[in-house]
Every structure is written in C-alpha cells, then in structure tokens.
Amino acid sequence: MVGDVLLDEDVRGGARRLSPDGPVPVVDVEETRRRAGGAGLAAGLLASAGHEVVLVTVLGDDDAGTRLRDVLTGTEVVAGPSGSLTPVKRRLLAGAHVVARMDEGCGAGARPESTAEMRAALERADAVLVSDYGRGLCEDPALREALRLRAAAVPVVWDPHPRGAQPVSGVAAVTPNAAEAAALTGTPADDCRTATRAAAALLRTWPAEAAVVTLGGEGALALERGGLPLFAPVHRTAAGDACGAGDRFAGSLCAHLAAGAPLGRATEAAVAEAAAFIAAGGVGAPAQETAEHGLGTSNSLDARLETVRAQGGTVVATGGCFDLLHAGHARTLAAARRLGDVLVVCVNSDASVRRLKGPGRPFVPQEDRVALLEALACVDAAVVFEEDSPERTLERLRPDLWVKGGDYTADSLPETELVSRWGGQTVTVPFLPGRSTTSLAAARQAAG
Known part of the structure; x- marks a missing residue:
C-alpha cells in the first residue's frame, strides 16, 4: 500500500435550530471521530477485511501528524518525512448529513522523497495499491522506479488523482471515479457508454493494462487493453455515507487480482464489497467487516436492517425453495416488497430441498437460486x-x-407464532393458481 495519508475528522452532533446569524443549522457537537484518510483509510479497510497490509507513506512533523500516527497504530507503517504540514479534512455532520467540510494544509506543499526503507518494503509485496491523493509522493523518481519494477512481477492497482502523477508502466489497472475520469480525459463518464469512452481515452494516454471507472451507486465499467468493456452493476444499492467507498473498491480490486482473479471477476467482487461497505455504515461503522461480500452476508445485512429500523422503516421477509422461478413467485415477491422498505428472502439450502422434495430436487443449485432472486x-x-x-x-x-402466498393459512405456518413473539405479523398476498415448480417440471418432462 503506497500513497498520501491525510487526517480525517468527523465532528458530529444534532441540529435542531437555525442560527440567528443566518439560515444555517446550529450543530450541538457531541463527539469528534478521527481516522486516517487517503492511503491510510485504504490500508485500514484492507486490513479490516483480513489482509496483511504494510503502508508506505510520508508523515508530517506537527500536531496533526501526531494525531495521525495515533490512529495508524493498527497498521504496519513504513514512513519517511513529508516536509509539509499534515493535511486535515474535517467534516461537520448534523446527524447523518454533512453540513460542511473544512480543509487545512491541503494545498500544494514540498514534494516528498522516498527513503530506502520505503522502497525496500515494496520488494516483499504480493500486490501493491497506489493511492495517489495529489500530494507529490507518487512523483518521486526513485519510488516510481521501484513501483515500475514491482509492476512487472505482481499486480499493481493505481487509484489516481487529477492533480497526481501518471501511473508507471505495467500497472494492472487504474481506478478513477467518474468525476476523476472526466477531469483526466475531458470526457464525461456519467454512465456505461460515456465511461467506456473515458476508459479508452485513459488507455490511450496511460501505460496501464486496464482502466476501471467507478460509477457510484451504479457500479463500475472495466476496460482491458484490446478487450471489450465490462459493466459490473451494483445489485443492491444502499443509502449511506459513501466516504471511503472508492478506497474500499480499489483495495478489493487489488486483493482479488492478487488472488489470481481475472479483471472482470475482480471488478464484480470489488463492486459488491464496496456496496456492502456502504450498507454496513461506511467509515462510521465499527471495524467488523469481513472478506465476505454482498448484502446477504451476516454483518452487512444486519447493519442494513438496523439502518432501516432506525429510520422507522419496515423489514419484510418471505421464504421458500424457489427451485424454478415462475410467475407465481414473481407476483408474491413483488407484493411482499411493496409492504415494506426492505425484502429479505429466506431460501432453503440444497440439502433442505432434498429432504422436503425428494432426491431429484433441487433442479437449480442454491448459489444460482440466490443469484436469480437477488x-x-x-x-x-x-x-x-x-x-x-x-x-x-x-x-x-x-x-x-412475514409474507407468504395466499394458498397458506396462518394456522398452517409454524413461523406465525415465532414472528409474533417480537411483535411481527404474518401476512398473505394473492398468488397465481396453477403456477408451481412441480407443474413446470412435469411440463418439461412431457416435452422430453
């Protein structure tokens, strides 16, 4: 992990009145949270996902630098002197809403130089994520040569900045977001089509093997040199604090490439993990994220449901085998979702289906049934x-x-009593007669 480190501070409180000095909220400060930003945040997120991380960076010799060192204690750091003030980005939040951001020391400073110890740390890396925040470290010639040599041996992912350095030759992928891609190329990158053009422009300019443009809540567009563009959508968009999502994406992409995944699969996994990061509360959530991804994982789903409940929303669940999806399933699921703010489907495992339906079932394995439902x-x-x-x-x-199709009664559902224990309710919705997996299977068998 190589790059510029910043100190991020979130000043949080409630806002219940406007200032008499102007139409602005008065925030009653309740707490100040500090964390490493820039490459420090990316390193911390990778470490919390279970990866062994060494952060190669430079640090300032000032009060903010001391506070930054304090929050970097959980990560192995190999650092040289920055020669500049430590940049601080401070957000003022009223509840979950950002009211203002105040930056200190974020202007241009002296260009730092890498040390021999910093460059030596790169030689033992299985993969390298370069998180360039435009502070000058990635312009250092000696460091760039070390990165170029490492890129010939292991995956190097370069997360660029419009004011930053050009990636070294041989990097596996560059990962600008839509705004950065537009600023770097002069080409809008608002959707799949325009992001493809921006990615192609980057590959004409930069000596990278691939460009991956992240599109926020839409997903990411990946383009390999000489290949076709691949769009990896966000399957389940979650509202929340998106701060750090780009760092989570770039780190995930680097980790999956290091594990041998092809670019397309690594991009899909990184999109899912960044979405799960936001759903779990983003940078404000406890460090509980695992290397799993997707909203169906325990930590991220539980956090999503907590958020829905905290906002006064309704959690809806339904369940079944869903072996061969048909119109009856679709109608029941759509009706269930309209009853609340989030719908979770409980799906019988393959072993469970075999016990309930017989040795010839399921027709569709559980991983595919989950993918179809989601x-x-x-x-x-x-x-x-x-x-x-x-x-x-x-x-x-x-x-x-707890929602089931209208062919059930409350008495026939053993879950009814259970759900009532915490104040929940069992509800049935209309179903389509004659639609079933059994009838579909019989029709398929009759057709040969």
Whole structure:
C-alpha cells in the first residue's frame, strides 16, 4: 500500500435550530471521530477485511501528524518525512448529513522523497495499491522506479488523482471515479457508454493494462487493453455515507487480482464489497467487516436492517425453495416488497430441498437460486438456511412482516407464532393458481 495519508475528522452532533446569524443549522457537537484518510483509510479497510497490509507513506512533523500516527497504530507503517504540514479534512455532520467540510494544509506543499526503507518494503509485496491523493509522493523518481519494477512481477492497482502523477508502466489497472475520469480525459463518464469512452481515452494516454471507472451507486465499467468493456452493476444499492467507498473498491480490486482473479471477476467482487461497505455504515461503522461480500452476508445485512429500523422503516421477509422461478413467485415477491422498505428472502439450502422434495430436487443449485432472486428488483437480499424451517434465520432477522402466498393459512405456518413473539405479523398476498415448480417440471418432462 503506497500513497498520501491525510487526517480525517468527523465532528458530529444534532441540529435542531437555525442560527440567528443566518439560515444555517446550529450543530450541538457531541463527539469528534478521527481516522486516517487517503492511503491510510485504504490500508485500514484492507486490513479490516483480513489482509496483511504494510503502508508506505510520508508523515508530517506537527500536531496533526501526531494525531495521525495515533490512529495508524493498527497498521504496519513504513514512513519517511513529508516536509509539509499534515493535511486535515474535517467534516461537520448534523446527524447523518454533512453540513460542511473544512480543509487545512491541503494545498500544494514540498514534494516528498522516498527513503530506502520505503522502497525496500515494496520488494516483499504480493500486490501493491497506489493511492495517489495529489500530494507529490507518487512523483518521486526513485519510488516510481521501484513501483515500475514491482509492476512487472505482481499486480499493481493505481487509484489516481487529477492533480497526481501518471501511473508507471505495467500497472494492472487504474481506478478513477467518474468525476476523476472526466477531469483526466475531458470526457464525461456519467454512465456505461460515456465511461467506456473515458476508459479508452485513459488507455490511450496511460501505460496501464486496464482502466476501471467507478460509477457510484451504479457500479463500475472495466476496460482491458484490446478487450471489450465490462459493466459490473451494483445489485443492491444502499443509502449511506459513501466516504471511503472508492478506497474500499480499489483495495478489493487489488486483493482479488492478487488472488489470481481475472479483471472482470475482480471488478464484480470489488463492486459488491464496496456496496456492502456502504450498507454496513461506511467509515462510521465499527471495524467488523469481513472478506465476505454482498448484502446477504451476516454483518452487512444486519447493519442494513438496523439502518432501516432506525429510520422507522419496515423489514419484510418471505421464504421458500424457489427451485424454478415462475410467475407465481414473481407476483408474491413483488407484493411482499411493496409492504415494506426492505425484502429479505429466506431460501432453503440444497440439502433442505432434498429432504422436503425428494432426491431429484433441487433442479437449480442454491448459489444460482440466490443469484436469480437477488437479480430481481424487488428483492434486497437472499439468505440460505440449512434447516427444514427458516425459524432460526427469522430469529436473527426479526422481520416486522412475514409474507407468504395466499394458498397458506396462518394456522398452517409454524413461523406465525415465532414472528409474533417480537411483535411481527404474518401476512398473505394473492398468488397465481396453477403456477408451481412441480407443474413446470412435469411440463418439461412431457416435452422430453
């Protein structure tokens, strides 16, 4: 991990009145949270996801630099002197809303030089993420030569900055966001089509093997040199603090490339992990994220449901085998989603389906059933359970509403009593008669 480090401070409080001096909220400060920003944040996020990380950077010799060193204690740091004031980015938040941002020492400073110890740390890296925040470290000739040599041996991902340095030759991928890609190329990058043109322009200019343009809540566009563009969508968009999502994406991409994944698969995984990071609360969440990804993972899904409840929303759940998706399933799921703010589908595992339906089932393995369900716009997450009944999963999720098709009655559902224990309710929705997996399977068998 190489790059510029900043000190990020979040000043948080409640805002319940306007200032008499002007139409601005008065924030009653309750706490100040500090964390490493820039390459420091990217390193911390990679470490919290279970990766061994060494941060190669420069640090200022001032009070802010001391505070920055204090928050970097959980990461191995190999640092030289920056020769400049430590940049501080301070956000003022009223609740979850950013009211203002105040920057200190973020202007141009003396260009730092790498030390022999910093360059030596790169030689033992299995992969390198360069997080360039335009502070000059990535312009150092000796460091650039060390990065060029390492790029010939291991994946190097370069997260660029419009005021930063050009990537060295041989990097596996550059990862600008849409605004950065537009600033670097003069080409808008607002959607898949325009991002493709911006990525192609970057590859004409920079000696990188691929360009991956992140598109916020839409996903990312990846273009390999000489290849076709690949769009990796966000399957489940989550509202939340997006601060640090770009660092989480770049770090994830680097980690998956280091593990041998091709660019397309690494991009898809990085998009999912960045989305899960936001759903789990972003930089304001406790350091509990794992290397898993997707809203169906335990930590991120639980955090999403907590957010929905904190905002007064309704959590809806339904369940079943969903072996062969049909119109009856689609109608039930769409109706269930309209009853609340988030819909979680509890899905029988393959072993559970075999016990319930017989040795010839399921027709579709659980991983594919989950993927099909989560591809539906009305489904926010799908969770696999191993038992014959989803009761243990429901105890964890504690939905406000448990929804089933209208062919069930409350008495025929063993989950009804369980859901009522925490104040939940069982609801049925209309179903389409004659639509079932069994009838589909029979029709397929009759057709040969």
